Structure formats: structure tokens, C-alpha cells
Amino acid sequence: MLKTEIGALGEDKAVNFLKSKSFEIIDKNYKALPYGEIDLIALDDQTLVFVEVKYRKSVKFGTTEEMISISKQKKIINTAQIFLQQNESFSNYECRFDVIAITNNEINWIRAAFNSN
Template identity: 40%
Template sequence: MTTMTMSHDARARGLAIERQTERWLQEQGLIPIAHNQHVKGGELDLVMRDGGTLVFVEVKHRRSAQHGHPLEAVTPLKQRRLIRAARFYLARNGISSPCRFDVVAVTGIQPSLTYEWIKAAFDAF
């Protein structure tokens, strides 16, 4: 298998996990707005609405916690990139709304996935 094929396969798996997470969050009451938004400064996995709040959701997946919990991947640097991307998204779309940043840690292998949802995981300073 070539590096390009492995990269494509990993990306496809990641997108599938994000879509499943989006459906799971819908079951929890959130309304999908957008997914995989590429903006200057980075990528936003999911943009959803929770009542009057716009929610930027970062999805992190690991097959197991053997090499660290998925939440550990949301470092302060990653948080700053997400905040920057969210600001560009808001400006590009002319949105003025209360916002929050959530992280969903997904572990397991499809179809047996476990979700750990951290609401307001970090703040934009």
C-alpha cells in the first residue's frame, strides 16, 4: 500500500467517524450547520447549533487509548488554531452569535464506538 493510499484511507475513516459523531450529536439535540469547513487558519470538523449557541466541535478518534486518550490531542496549540478558524468562519459568514468549543473523543472500531462529549472544553480568550 502506498503512502498516498494510506493517507486517503485514513482521511476517509476520519470523515466517516465525523459523520457518525454528527449523527450522534443530533440524537443529543444539536442541529447540524456545517461540517469540514476549511477556512484560513485551519479546519472545523463540525459546526452545530445548541439552542441559541453556535458550537464548534472538534472530533478526535482513537481505536484504543493505548497510545493516549483522544482528548490529549487537543493541545493548547490545536485550541488556538480552532479559535482562529472559528473567527474566520464567523467573519466569512457574517455570524454574530454566542459560541462554544466542544470536543468529542471517540474510541473504538466501527460499529462499536464510544463517545465522550466535553461541552465548553475550552474558551476563546
């Protein structure tokens, strides 16, 4: 299975998980080059949630959560700022940065995994 196929599989699992929690999916794989990409953007009531999805088959080389470096967090934050500039209808929403870490079929949802400060 290719890396992109594995990533898409993880994102599909994350979408289904969030929908089961009554989230509305706004966008998938939002890109703002050269800054980066956000895997999922969703609404949780009146909160706009930017979601990084990490999928691994095992923890042999570390946990999935450990894959979100400070550098990656900054890229996600910068990309989120561009999304908000381009989508003014969301400018008054609270924002949150979540991580959904999937190892095999186990989903670990980390709400407010990091912030823009």
C-alpha cells in the first residue's frame, strides 16, 4: 500500500469518527502553499477545528502522537490563518487544533493538542 493510500485510509477513518461525534466536515486536505496542508477542517458546534491525522500500523518507531513536531504545528497554524483569511465567514468562530492518532484500528483523539500561542 502506498503512503498516500495509507494516509487516505487514516483520514477516512478520522472523518467517520468525527461525523459520529456530530462534527460537520468543512474541508479535506486544505493546502496553502508554501505553508502546508491541513488534513481535515471541521465544525464542532461553534468551534472551527483544524485536525491533523496520523496513521501508523505499529508503534515500533514511536507513537503516532510523537510525529507532530513543533515545526509541523507552526505549519498547521500558518495554514489555518490563511484558511481564515480566505474564508471570512469563519472569522468569528473559536478555533482549536486537534490530533487524531490512529494505530491499527485504535483511535486516540487529542482535543486541543496544541494552540497558536
